[in-house]
Amino acid sequence: MIAKIKEFPGVSLSEKDFTEGKVLFLHDKCKADYAWDTGVGIGTYLAGLKRGVILGSYCSHCRKIVVPPRTVCEWCFNLMDEFVPLKDTGTINTFSLCYVTWDMKRVKEPEIPAVIQLNGASALSSTSVIMGGIMHKLGEVNPRLVRIGMQVQAVWKKPEERQGAITDILYFKPIVKEEEE
Amino acid sequence: MALRKVAVIGAGMTKFVRRALETPKELSWEAARMALESCELTMDDIQATCFGTAPDAFDGVHMNGEYCSDGSGGWGKPYMRSYVGGGTGVFVPIQGWYHIASGLFDVVLVVAEEKMSPYYPHPQAAFMTIFDHTTERPLKPNLLWIFALEMNRYMTTYGIDKKDIARVSVLHKRNAADHPCALLGDADITVEDVLKSETLAWPVQRLDVSPISDGAVALVLAAEHVARRLTDKPVWIEGVGWHLDTTYWTNRDLVYPRYVEYASRMAYDMAGIKEPRKEINIAEPYDPFDYKALHHLEGMQLADRGKAVELYINGTAARDGNMPVCPSGGLLGVGNPIAAAGLMKIADLFWQLRGEAGARQVPGQPKKGIAQAWGDLMQVGTVVIMGR
Numbered sequence: 001m002i003a004k005i006k007e008f009p010g011v012s013l014s015e016k017d018f019t020e021g022k023v024l025f026l027h028d029k030c031k032a033d034y035a036w037d038t039g040v041g042i043g044t045y046l047a048g049l050k051r052g053v054i055l056g057s058y059c060s061h062c063r064k065i066v067v068p069p070r071t072v073c074e075w076c077f078n079l080m081d082e083f084v085p086l087k088d089t090g091t092i093n094t095f096s097l098c099y100v101t102w103d104m105k106r107v108k109e110p111e112i113p114a115v116i117q118l119n120g121a122s123a124l125s126s127t128s129v130i131m132g133g134i135m136h137k138l139g140e141v142n143p144r145l146v147r148i149g150m151q152v153q154a155v156w157k158k159p160e161e162r163q164g165a166i167t168d169i170l171y172f173k174p175i176v177k178e179e180e181e
Numbered sequence: 182m183a184l185r186k187v188a189v190i191g192a193g194m195t196k197f198v199r200r201a202l203e204t205p206k207e208l209s210w211e212a213a214r215m216a217l218e219s220c221e222l223t224m225d226d227i228q229a230t231c232f233g234t235a236p237d238a239f240d241g242v243h244m245n246g247e248y249c250s251d252g253s254g255g256w257g258k259p260y261m262r263s264y265v266g267g268g269t270g271v272f273v274p275i276q277g278w279y280h281i282a283s284g285l286f287d288v289v290l291v292v293a294e295e296k297m298s299p300y301y302p303h304p305q306a307a308f309m310t311i312f313d314h315t316t317e318r319p320l321k322p323n324l325l326w327i328f329a330l331e332m333n334r335y336m337t338t339y340g341i342d343k344k345d346i347a348r349v350s351v352l353h354k355r356n357a358a359d360h361p362c363a364l365l366g367d368a369d370i371t372v373e374d375v376l377k378s379e380t381l382a383w384p385v386q387r388l389d390v391s392p393i394s395d396g397a398v399a400l401v402l403a404a405e406h407v408a409r410r411l412t413d414k415p416v417w418i419e420g421v422g423w424h425l426d427t428t429y430w431t432n433r434d435l436v437y438p439r440y441v442e443y444a445s446r447m448a449y450d451m452a453g454i455k456e457p458r459k460e461i462n463i464a465e466p467y468d469p470f471d472y473k474a475l476h477h478l479e480g481m482q483l484a485d486r487g488k489a490v491e492l493y494i495n496g497t498a499a500r501d502g503n504m505p506v507c508p509s510g511g512l513l514g515v516g517n518p519i520a521a522a523g524l525m526k527i528a529d530l531f532w533q534l535r536g537e538a539g540a541r542q543v544p545g546q547p548k549k550g551i552a553q554a555w556g557d558l559m560q561v562g563t564v565v566i567m568g569r
Contacts, residue, residue: 002192002219002532002537002538002539003532003537003538003539005215005361007361008194008195008196008215008361008362009195009196009203009208009211009212009215010195010196010197010198010201010203010208010211010362010395010396011198011201011202011203012196012198012199012200012201012202013198013200013201013202014199014200015200023202027301030241034314036314036315038315042315042316045316046315066429066432068316068429070429074427074429093334093434093435094330094331094333094334094337094435095330095333096325096326096329096330096333096382096383096384096385097329097380097382097383098323098325098326098329098381098382098383099379099380099381099382099383100305100323100325100381100382101321101323102305102306102309102321102322102323103303103305103306104303104305104306110383113320113322113323113326113329113330114330115330115334115431115435129427129432129433129434130431130432130433130434131432133429133431133432133433134316134431135316135317135320135322135326135431136320137320148333148334148337165319166315166316166317166319166320167319167320
């Protein structure tokens with residue numbers, strides 16, 4: 001039956017139909033302001049960042065250290081109420097060289113987002129969870145020389161400029177000097 | 182309590198376009214009407230309606246399920262919208278399935294719609310809200326990041342060449358050239374075209390990505406005793422599965438989609454499938470990005486880890502291969518109106534298994550097919566197995 005349908009419904013419009021006023025449309029903006037309280041786990045994390053320390057949370061039942069810290073252990077569903085300092089160094093688990101911004105503007109110099117596996121958190125679990133993984137950006141590095149597995153270290157804002165935010169870490173930079181091309 | 186058998190007895194869809202003139206409810210109605218007409222039923226025969234649409238942010242309408250309910254056939258009936266991000270398109274038929282399998286209803290309408298275009302000028306920015314507001318959004322993340330990060334992890338771990346991954350995009354877009362609703366069908370596209378396209382977030386390039394789209398798809402599901410009266414070609418939903426991984430996505434080793442494996446195993450067990458690679462005739466893995474099709478084929482146990490690309494290299498995945506992959510053209514070719522795209526895969530399996538897929542018909546009278554979608558913060562797997 002379906003093979004007999006010559007023309008399926010749906011009318012395609014182009015950008016021109018809007019710019020040249022061929023279709024009627026309403027343009028409006030949604031204003032949405034929020035103030036998110038940070039809660040117990042992330043609140044403690046941010047307070048640590050303000051002091052220049054990356055905190056993980058520890059499950060005394062599973063003996064796992066995870067970051068970002070949280071108050072509930074996903075494995076055993078028990079309370080995770082102990083926070084432990086991790087190192088501000090780690091390994092690049094993966095990265096990208098991104099040439100577009102969040103709202104699709106083009107940039108010449110790529111941003112380098114990465115998942116960084118922090119030292120001091122638990123290692124890869126049997127359920128493929130890397131308990132030290134956080135998202136951040138890389139800096140002070142030639143984009144062409146970034147590699148998975150590279151060792152990196154956090155570059156912090158000056159103590160007086162820190163606000164208790166993930167951006168108190170400016171970026172992560174390679175620990176080992178870049179090899180010549 | 183024994184579960185009842187459930188069949189798909191009708192399907193319909195609109196064209197997938199970058200920007201549709203029709204509103205979400207108008208698109209929904211077009212697809213729903215076609216599905217009803219294909220099995221000669223009317224709304225009076227429908228006992229309940231299941232509706233799927235992904236984030237409200239695209240339409241800018243809160244409670245989009247209720248908003249669309251006149252066009253989607255929800256008014257005056259038991260009606261619910263389900264939402265598991267990109268996985269919605271394959272979850273909403275599962276919702277319809279348990280409505281009937283449980284014995285609660287005999288005939289159910291399933292509609293999935295997505296209109297991404299109202300978000301102006303580009304829907305990309307709406308995806309910002311999927312990231313954690315405190316620990317991630319201050320870094321101004323881009324949706325492409327997580328795909329690029331996952332793709333890099335996947336290809337680097339297994340040493341897969343980007344030009345081999347590009348074969349996925351080429352095959353799907355070529356297949357889509359035979360789909361009358363496709364947005365990006367291209368019979369002549371080559372691997373070089375993909376590799377020469379703009380780099381968005383290395384390793385992701387423009388032609389590695391499915392297009393922003395508007396569209397709708399609908400199915401009619403029926404209990405066995407009804408289906409056998411209404412059609413001599415019912416297509417059975419033989420297995421369903423869904424599964425969720427941790428929401429801390431940076432804690433997941435992105436190399437392997439374990440949640441797709443668990444969802445698939447749930448569906449294979451229900452369908453009594455012991456050796457999926459021998460028993461599945463058509464695979465429709467979710468393919469918003471070319472590497473995702475490979476990632477998902479491995480999660481679905483249809484290829485060894487890191488080896489899915491070989492199905493494309495040795496011809497297994499081709500429409501006339503041993504296990505065609507995305508003969509519909511997939512999201513990369515037909516388009517990616519999120520919830521509608523997943524349900525398009527189910528509709529296409531329905532047409533393929535009935536031998537009604539026209540120019541894109543897989544040869545050899547296929548008996549079983551599997552469709553899969555994936556969504557939320559890259560953490561949910563939804564799977565449906567169909568057979569005749």
